[in-house]
Amino acid sequence: MRSLNKQKIMVMLAIAALPFSSFAQIDLFAEKEEPITDIVTATFKTTRVVNGHSIENVGAGILDFRILHRFGQFSDGAYNLFGLDQASIRLGLDYGITKNWMVGIGRSTFEKQYDAFTKLRLLSQTTGGRNFPISVSYAGTMIYKSVKNTNTAYVPYESDRLSFGHQLIIARKFGDYFSLQLTPTYFHYNVVPTKDLPNDFKSLGIASRIRLSKRLNLTGEYYYRFDKIPGYQNSLSVGFDIETGGHVFQLHMTNSTGMTERTFINETTGEWGKGNIRFGFNVSRVFTVRKPKEFRNKAAL
Numbered sequence: 001m002r003s004l005n006k007q008k009i010m011v012m013l014a015i016a017a018l019p020f021s022s023f024a025q026i027d028l029f030a031e032k033e034e035p036i037t038d039i040v041t042a043t044f045k046t047t048r049v050v051n052g053h054s055i056e057n058v059g060a061g062i063l064d065f066r067i068l069h070r071f072g073q074f075s076d077g078a079y080n081l082f083g084l085d086q087a088s089i090r091l092g093l094d095y096g097i098t099k100n101w102m103v104g105i106g107r108s109t110f111e112k113q114y115d116a117f118t119k120l121r122l123l124s125q126t127t128g129g130r131n132f133p134i135s136v137s138y139a140g141t142m143i144y145k146s147v148k149n150t151n152t153a154y155v156p157y158e159s160d161r162l163s164f165g166h167q168l169i170i171a172r173k174f175g176d177y178f179s180l181q182l183t184p185t186y187f188h189y190n191v192v193p194t195k196d197l198p199n200d201f202k203s204l205g206i207a208s209r210i211r212l213s214k215r216l217n218l219t220g221e222y223y224y225r226f227d228k229i230p231g232y233q234n235s236l237s238v239g240f241d242i243e244t245g246g247h248v249f250q251l252h253m254t255n256s257t258g259m260t261e262r263t264f265i266n267e268t269t270g271e272w273g274k275g276n277i278r279f280g281f282n283v284s285r286v287f288t289v290r291k292p293k294e295f296r297n298k299a300a301l
Contacts, residue, residue: 035129043125043135043173044181046248047094047102048282049207049221050237051256051264053139055171055181057121058096061290066092066106067283068259075275083278090259095289110258117141125172134172141165143262160191165261167205181207185223187266193229201227203265209241217241219252223265235268250282 044054047064058064072086080086092106100121107114123136145161164187171181183205192199207221220238239252255270255277257263270276 037129038127040125040127040135040173043171043179044207044209044219045217045241045243046250046282046284047119048250049181049209049219050239050250050252050254050282051235051259052183052205052207052221052223052261053117053119053137053167053169054207055121055135055137055169057100057102057119057137058094058286060096060099061288062096063287063289064092064094064104065285065287066094068092068280069282070254070257070259070278070280073270073276073278075277088257088259106260108259108263110263112146113258113260113263114144114146115141115260119169134170136171137169139165139167139169141167141261143260145262156191162190163262164188165265167261177211179209181205183207183223185261185265187261189262197229198227201225201229201266203227205265215243219250225266229266231269232266233268233271235264236272247284247286252280252282253277254280 068090070088072083088110090108094104119139125135126132203225205223210218223235237254256268
C-alpha cells in the first residue's frame with residue numbers, strides 16, 4: 001500500500017510540473033524576432049534638386065514627362081520684362097526600369113542639345129535592424145550639341161559634338177526636416193574651345209533640402225568647379241518645392257541658362273552679384289506604363 005501511495009504521489013508531482021516544463025521549453029527554444037530594417041525614403045521630393053540630379057528615382061514602370069523652364073535674366077530690365085520675354089526649355093522623358101534604376105532622354109532649346117542619362121541606386125540609407133548612414137547612386141550622362149557651327153574655318157566631326165559626364169550622388173536624410181547631398185562630378189569634352197584647355201573637368205556639387213511645412217520645402221544647390229573654363233561662373237540655384245496632390249511643383253532662381261550637366265556646371269555665364277539671375281520652374285506629369293508585379297497580382301484576384 002505504501003509503494004502504491006508513493007507511485008500516486010510521484011504521478012501527481014509529474015502532472016503538476018508539466019506546465020512549468022513547457023514554459024521552460026518555450027523560453028529556451030522560442031526564436032527571437034529580428035528587428036525590421038526600413039529603407040529611408042523622400043530624402044528629396046523629386047528626381048531633380050533644381051538643375052542637377054537628386055538621389056531620388058522614379059518608380060518602376062513609371063514614365064515622367066518633365067518640363068524644365070528658365071526665363072531670361074532680371075538684369076535685362078523692363079524692356080524684356082525683367083527676363084520674362086525670353087525663355088530656355090528642356091523637355092525630358094524619364095522612365096523607371098526598376099525601383100533602383102532609371103533612364104532618361106531630353107532636348108534643350110539652349111544650344112539645341114540632346115541628352116541621355118542613366119541613374120542607378122547603389123546603396124540605400126536604412127534604419128532599424130540594420131543601420132546604414134547614407135544613400136549612394138551613380139549617374140552617367142551623354143550630351144550632343146547640335147547647334148550649327150559658325151566657324152567656317154573648321155567643320156567638326158559628329159563625335160566632336162559629344163560630351164560625357166559621370167557623377168556619384170551621396171546623400172543623407174537627417175530626420176524629416178533636413179537632407180544633404182554631395183555630388184562629385186567628372187566631365188569629358190571630346191573637343192574643347194582652345195588647345196590650352198583640358199578635355200576633362202572635375203567639380204563638386206552640394207545640395208540641401210529644408211522642410212518648412214507639410215507641403216513646402218526650401219532647396220538649394222551649388223557646383224564648385226576645380227577645373228575652370230575662363231569666363232564662366234559656378235552655378236548657384238535656390239528654390240521651393242511645393243507638393244500638390246501627389247505632384248511636386250518647383251520654383252527657383254538660378255544663374256544658369258542651360259539645363260544639362262555640361263552647361264549648368266561648366267558653362268554658366270550669369271553672376272548673382274550683377275543681377276544675372278533667372279526665374280524658372282520644373283513641372284512633371286507621371287504615367288504608369290507598367291504596374292509593379294505585386295499590384296498586377298492583386299488586380300488578378
